[in-house]
Amino acid sequence: MNRYLKLVHWEITRFWKMLAALAIVTIVLQCAGILYETHRYASEVYDRVESDHSTIAAFVQEHGKHSFIDGLARAGLAVYAPIALCIGGLVLYVFLIWYKEWFGKNAFIYRLLTLPTARRNIYFAKFTAILLFVFALVGLQLVLLPIEDGLYMMAGGDTLFESSNIFDLIANDRLLSMLIPQTFTDFVINYGAGAIAVFIGFTAVLLERSYKLKGIVAAILYIAAVGVFMMMPVLLPGNLTVTYWYTIEWFGIEAALGLVVAAVTVWLGLHLITKKVTV
Amino acid sequence: MNVKRYWFSIALPVFVAISIGTYYVGAAMRDLPDYRIEKVTGDAKEAANLVIDGETKRPQIRYQLEVGADGSSYDIKKSLIDQMKEVYYTESNPDLAHLKKEHRGFTRGQNNYSGFYADDIKLVYAAANRGSGDSSDGRSSYSISIRTQDLKSGKKKDFQAILPGKPKYYSLYVYDVQAKGSQLKLMAQLSKGSAEDYRRGILKSEIHLYTVDLDKEGIIDDQTIASDKKLEGGRAEHFQIIGVNADFVSPSDYVMIGRSLVQTKQLSDGNTEEIPIESNYLAYRYSADTLIPVPIKASVDGMDYPMLSERQVITFSMKDNQLHVDRYDIAKQQQGSSFDILLSLKLSQLSSIQKIVYGDRLYVFNRVNAEYEVIVADTTRGKVVYQGKIAVDGNAEQQAARMKELQLYGFYLTF
Numbered sequence: 001m002n003r004y005l006k007l008v009h010w011e012i013t014r015f016w017k018m019l020a021a022l023a024i025v026t027i028v029l030q031c032a033g034i035l036y037e038t039h040r041y042a043s044e045v046y047d048r049v050e051s052d053h054s055t056i057a058a059f060v061q062e063h064g065k066h067s068f069i070d071g072l073a074r075a076g077l078a079v080y081a082p083i084a085l086c087i088g089g090l091v092l093y094v095f096l097i098w099y100k101e102w103f104g105k106n107a108f109i110y111r112l113l114t115l116p117t118a119r120r121n122i123y124f125a126k127f128t129a130i131l132l133f134v135f136a137l138v139g140l141q142l143v144l145l146p147i148e149d150g151l152y153m154m155a156g157g158d159t160l161f162e163s164s165n166i167f168d169l170i171a172n173d174r175l176l177s178m179l180i181p182q183t184f185t186d187f188v189i190n191y192g193a194g195a196i197a198v199f200i201g202f203t204a205v206l207l208e209r210s211y212k213l214k215g216i217v218a219a220i221l222y223i224a225a226v227g228v229f230m231m232m233p234v235l236l237p238g239n240l241t242v243t244y245w246y247t248i249e250w251f252g253i254e255a256a257l258g259l260v261v262a263a264v265t266v267w268l269g270l271h272l273i274t275k276k277v278t279v
Numbered sequence: 280m281n282v283k284r285y286w287f288s289i290a291l292p293v294f295v296a297i298s299i300g301t302y303y304v305g306a307a308m309r310d311l312p313d314y315r316i317e318k319v320t321g322d323a324k325e326a327a328n329l330v331i332d333g334e335t336k337r338p339q340i341r342y343q344l345e346v347g348a349d350g351s352s353y354d355i356k357k358s359l360i361d362q363m364k365e366v367y368y369t370e371s372n373p374d375l376a377h378l379k380k381e382h383r384g385f386t387r388g389q390n391n392y393s394g395f396y397a398d399d400i401k402l403v404y405a406a407a408n409r410g411s412g413d414s415s416d417g418r419s420s421y422s423i424s425i426r427t428q429d430l431k432s433g434k435k436k437d438f439q440a441i442l443p444g445k446p447k448y449y450s451l452y453v454y455d456v457q458a459k460g461s462q463l464k465l466m467a468q469l470s471k472g473s474a475e476d477y478r479r480g481i482l483k484s485e486i487h488l489y490t491v492d493l494d495k496e497g498i499i500d501d502q503t504i505a506s507d508k509k510l511e512g513g514r515a516e517h518f519q520i521i522g523v524n525a526d527f528v529s530p531s532d533y534v535m536i537g538r539s540l541v542q543t544k545q546l547s548d549g550n551t552e553e554i555p556i557e558s559n560y561l562a563y564r565y566s567a568d569t570l571i572p573v574p575i576k577a578s579v580d581g582m583d584y585p586m587l588s589e590r591q592v593i594t595f596s597m598k599d600n601q602l603h604v605d606r607y608d609i610a611k612q613q614q615g616s617s618f619d620i621l622l623s624l625k626l627s628q629l630s631s632i633q634k635i636v637y638g639d640r641l642y643v644f645n646r647v648n649a650e651y652e653v654i655v656a657d658t659t660r661g662k663v664v665y666q667g668k669i670a671v672d673g674n675a676e677q678q679a680a681r682m683k684e685l686q687l688y689g690f691y692l693t694f
Contacts, residue, residue, distance in 0.1 A: 067338055166305075245387075
């Protein structure tokens, strides 16, 4: 356990600068975007009020206050681009977390594989690190949203702008509600599926590292096989998803298939790292 | 352990647990307005199975919710799994919900909800199947899937009943199923006509009664109960089976049929327009094999359907601010006594009053602007047994604001 935790610590240490960079980019871009759009909206309203010889109070009476939900939607790219960057970065890192051991400045894999610890600890430490990074960025977004809401109100004032509840905000935003589902059960389901995808990514890398070119073919075939296996309920003759199973049963079957895929993938990954990967 | 060395690795999971944990604890504990059906007079048990669905409209966001006597249930607080457990229609009809809960295997994959029948002896399901690969002109040969289960022995039967003469139709739909001994009676509506009729949208509709012999596993009789007719002077007569009672799975001796008389008008583009002239109703009685005229008032467009409660046809009209309920006894072919339900909401209109008849109970949901009322009446005694309103928690100011945010659409009965 101690060795596993030390390996997790080691993985965190090696990625923390990148994680910090992603966090900073998210904070800066989102806050700047919100501030920019707040000022832009305010000046649009002031210009309109001036040209109409009206008042802000009359404008608010007619159009209502500009909520943070609206502000976030207006900021658009400034909010979603860093999220996409974080997702892209972490997806890439699922592969890099392995390849850097071979192709880094000093090929670290020699030392890693000769450590006096079970190789499964290396595998699970890398997996734990990836999950931690994902959850850290999700947590950052959760902390950031109320801060951005405060910033929005501070920059715009409460005459024209109004604060939004974080739950309303997330429920109203398609991307955010996908990253932060409405209930904890949904969170476990979504990120459980994501975790299985990470295991599959790991196995694909280890196949390639074990068998080189043949391994790439094997990895592609494995991913295709997983896809077919997961779609089995739909592919079975008789259109059973409509004619036989209740939705909840279909979901249960998919969850069970997902667990089978996870178990086989982890077993294969551990088998490869313990028996096949050589340096 | 050197904590200073590991501080970031310790802080990271702590940050994750606190940020994500706090959010989900907050989401679960979130105090959304709790709307409920509150009793004004009568027995609260009468409204225990009533559910009203709608939404709360806050600025920029709408939350779907269901309001019952015990309070509100918000979709946003339900997980994907919870939502999958609720199959809307089957759960919202008491007969189907009961059938689904008690006989999950039997209802599995059966989507023609009007094709279910249940009594103390057996369960039946019937649904029309369109044949594949033979619809070059839009017509197909149909068969009817029959599924039965003996409740005592548990014996099941599953077969395809071929229509006598293998006719081809444009559509066929089973609207009602009744069972007696080893025979089933299936009331079905079909559409037929030429390819030209199909192109012009003037297909002829027919109501058929199929008799299925469960021992022979086939249709032994096909009887035409009513069929669309072209009349003199460009008039036409149409027939339609009406499903209006919530307890349609239970045995019933009657099926309501709507008859409408229309004036047909040829349009310049070759299509035909139909202008409604009058509507009236008929009841088919299975035990007597007769079609009985039901002399009740019907709106010309035939949209305000009467409701069937065992052998009574119930119709509604407005009298001042009262819902006037008329009852017609089909078996005796005579008008029964009528009764009035005093509505507490002023300016009530029949078009915004929703009604459900289930057993001997009439459930009424009335909406006037942002105000709502719920009434339950005993149709045999002609008496209101429950009157309720929608209430919400909070102080007077909060209640007013919350009621303003609420928009209810419709109601249903759960099991």
